Amino acid sequence: MVSIQNTPAAGSDPLRVFIDGRECNCIAVTERGLHYGDGLFETVLLRHGRLCQWQRHCNRLIHGAQRLGIPMPDIAQLVAEMTEIAHGSENGILKLILTRGSGGRGYRPPPAPTPHRLLFLYPLPPAPAQSWQTGVIVRYCHTPASVNPALAGIKHLNRLDAVLARREWSDPTISEGLMCDALGNVIGGTMTNLFVWDGERLRTPPVNRSGITGTRRALTIELAAKFGIDCIESALTPTDLECATGLFLTNAINGVWPVRDLAGQHYALEALPWSLLNAIVLASHTPD
Structure with a gap:
C-alpha cells in the first residue's frame, strides 16, 4: 500500500x-x-x-x-x-x-x-483582488502542448506537458503560461482556457486535438450566446493574440482572469465585455 x-x-x-x-x-x-x-x-x-x-x-x-x-x-x-x-x-x-x-x-x-x-x-486559497481588478500577467511557454485527438478535451491524469510548462517560471507576478502546439497554434494555458476579444466577438481554440474542455469554457460560450455575443472556435496564433482587443482566461477555481500583459504586450482591460465577465464569475461561484 x-x-x-x-x-x-x-x-x-x-x-x-x-x-x-x-x-x-x-x-x-x-x-x-x-x-x-x-x-x-x-x-x-x-x-x-x-x-x-x-x-x-x-x-x-x-x-x-x-x-x-x-x-x-x-x-x-x-x-x-x-x-x-x-x-x-x-x-x-x-x-x-x-x-x-x-x-x-x-x-x-x-x-x-x-x-x-x-x-x-x-482549503480555498485567497484570491488576490488585483487578479480581477487589474488583470494578470501571462507569458508563453516553450513546452509544446500534446496533440492527441483520442485524449483531447478530457481531464485525464497524464498532465506532464503542463507540469513541464509550469516549471519554466518561478516569478510570482506571472499568473499563467500559454502553450502552443507543434504547429504554433495557441492551445490555452497550463491550467486555463483562452478567450480572445476583438471588440465584437469572442474566439477560443478548439479542443478536438489538444487541450481541455473546461467547465468555465463551456459556461462562457453558453453565457456569451445569452448576451448576444458570437463565440467562435478557431485556430489562434500568437499573431492573432497580438492583434486582439483583449484577452481573458477561465478555469474552475479562479473563474475569470482578465489579461493585462502577455509577453510584454499590454491590453486595455476596459475594452473587455465586462457584463459577460461579471456574469461568468457570478455563475462560476454559485453552487448548483
Whole structure:
C-alpha cells in the first residue's frame, strides 16, 4: 500500500482524503493511476458548503470515463461522498480522481476493472483582488502542448506537458503560461482556457486535438450566446493574440482572469465585455 501523507500544517496539503467512500490515506501500489496515469480527475469549487457547476464536471467525467472505458461509479453515491467530505467546510476545493484501479504489469487493462475513486478536500486559497481588478500577467511557454485527438478535451491524469510548462517560471507576478502546439497554434494555458476579444466577438481554440474542455469554457460560450455575443472556435496564433482587443482566461477555481500583459504586450482591460465577465464569475461561484 502507498500512504498519502496529510500534513495539515502545510497550506497546500489536503484537509481530508476519502478513498472509495472511506476516510483513509492508503492505496495499493498496483494502482494503474500511479503506474500509467490511467484515470481522470475533476477539480470542483466548493462555495457555502455546496459544489459549483457540478453538473458540468459530472458530464465531463462521464464523457472521459466512456472515452477511456472506465466504469463510472454511481453518481448519487459519489455526490453523497463529496457532500460528506465537504461537511463543515464553507469554502474549499474538492479534487476527484477516478482511476481504472489495480492491475498487473503491462499496459493492457484488466478485462473487468474495479475502479477507485479518490476525494481530496483542500482549503480555498485567497484570491488576490488585483487578479480581477487589474488583470494578470501571462507569458508563453516553450513546452509544446500534446496533440492527441483520442485524449483531447478530457481531464485525464497524464498532465506532464503542463507540469513541464509550469516549471519554466518561478516569478510570482506571472499568473499563467500559454502553450502552443507543434504547429504554433495557441492551445490555452497550463491550467486555463483562452478567450480572445476583438471588440465584437469572442474566439477560443478548439479542443478536438489538444487541450481541455473546461467547465468555465463551456459556461462562457453558453453565457456569451445569452448576451448576444458570437463565440467562435478557431485556430489562434500568437499573431492573432497580438492583434486582439483583449484577452481573458477561465478555469474552475479562479473563474475569470482578465489579461493585462502577455509577453510584454499590454491590453486595455476596459475594452473587455465586462457584463459577460461579471456574469461568468457570478455563475462560476454559485453552487448548483
